[in-house]
Amino acid sequence: MNVKKNPILAADLLTHETGQFKWRMGVRPLNLNNWLIVDDERGADLHEIRNLIDSRRNQVVYSEPDAASACQELFEEIHFHLKERTGFVNLEVEGRSDRPAIESARRIVQEDLCVLQKRPAGWTMTACAVAIPTQWHVPSKFGETLDDIHGPVPRYGVDLSRPMGIFFDRLRPEKSVWRSNFTLTDDPNLRLIPNRRNHPLLHNVTKDNVADQVLLRVEYQTLRRLPKSDAIVFTIRILRQKIRSVAANPPALASLLRTAFNFPSDVASYKDSTRRYAELVSEWALSNGLIEDSDIH
Ligand code: HEM
Numbered sequence: 668m669n670v671k672k673n674p675i676l677a678a679d680l681l682t683h684e685t686g687q688f689k690w691r692m693g694v695r696p697l698n699l700n701n702w703l704i705v706d707d708e709r710g711a712d713l714h715e716i717r718n719l720i721d722s723r724r725n726q727v728v729y730s731e732p733d734a735a736s737a738c739q740e741l742f743e744e745i746h747f748h749l750k751e752r753t754g755f756v757n758l759e760v761e762g763r764s765d766r767p768a769i770e771s772a773r774r775i776v777q778e779d780l781c782v783l784q785k786r787p788a789g790w791t792m793t794a795c796a797v798a799i800p801t802q803w804h805v806p807s808k809f810g811e812t813l814d815d816i817h818g819p820v821p822r823y824g825v826d827l828s829r830p831m832g833i834f835f836d837r838l839r840p841e842k843s844v845w846r847s848n849f850t851l852t853d854d855p856n857l858r859l860i861p862n863r864r865n866h867p868l869l870h871n872v873t874k875d876n877v878a879d880q881v882l883l884r885v886e887y888q889t890l891r892r893l894p895k896s897d898a899i900v901f902t903i904r905i906l907r908q909k910i911r912s913v914a915a916n917p918p919a920l921a922s923l924l925r926t927a928f929n930f931p932s933d934v935a936s937y938k939d940s941t942r943r944y945a946e947l948v949s950e951w952a953l954s955n956g957l958i959e960d961s962d963i964h
Pocket residue numbers: 690691692693694781783792802803804808816817818819820827831834846848849901938
């Protein structure tokens with residue numbers, strides 16, 4: 668199989684925020700060559716993802732009858748993309764008539780997939796195949812609107828609800844976008860189970876081992892409007908990097924710490940592991956002279 672090495676690192680995708688905390692849309696134009704990221708973890712990732720789908724299909728795959736043509740269009744787009752843009756010569760096709768198209772699509776990419784369609788109540792997730800969420804409960808989002816999906820996110824209503832609705836209405840097929848979210852975690856698994864952010868996996872993380880025990884986990888998210896069905900596709904690709912490796916990019920390290928130290932208390936408790944590990948990471952980085960106090964406060 669002809670797999671190109673992924674040149675994109677998690678730290679490269681951080682947004683550099685300044686000033687008072689606010690959730691931002693943070694969308695940037697997407698070069699379609701970077702829609703789906705293929706790297707040399709593909710074989711291992713797909714093995715794990717297919718096992719997750721097979722063992723817990725009802726918690727991963729959802730597809731309303733009205734979403735079938737959008738999911739088929741997405742499957743064809745993915746197939747085209749993998750063949751034409753990433754240089755796959757022997758593409759295994761997991762399409763089978765007894766599988767929903769969204770599942771067939773999910774089995775051949777490293778990205779989680781969500782399909783949204785406009786309904787009277789707003790943009791609604793009418794299909795998805797999400798195997799490796801970052802600490803959220805997937806089935807509770809099946810068939811829900813963007814506002815309901817983001818219910819647990821503090822300040823979503825104030826910062827994002829309205830701009831999101833306008834943005835989704837205006838998104839055009841020829842103007843796809845990407846954005847990112849980040850998390851600091853001690854959990855090396857692809858799938859982070861819900862409600863774990865307040866319960867560290869490890870109990871022995873200190874300033875001296877945090878650089879190797881904690882990962883920066885970035886959700887590289889893309890949004891595309893499908894021209895035939897008019898649905899919107901949201902992809903989430905997980906990229907992970909040990910803190911020691913992130914530290915090779917001091918501006919990125921300083922930026923993520925600055926953002927975490929800027930969280931107001933409700934956001935800090937929502938992003939609990941991120942805020943807590945930011946303390947240890949900053950102690951480690953300051954004591955090793957990798958950053959200065961003025962870089963992060
Ligand atoms: C421009 C589009 C979007 C923006 C600006 C946005 C923004 C956000 C933000 C700021 C968070 C909190 C993340 C954090 O932990 O740092 C979040 C969480 C989340 N987002 Fe989005 N989002 C977008 C699109 C979507 C879409 C299309 C879906 C699914 C269809 C989605 C599903 C979620 C879920 C499930 C969570 C976690 C909620 C939980 O904790 O239960 N987002 N989003």
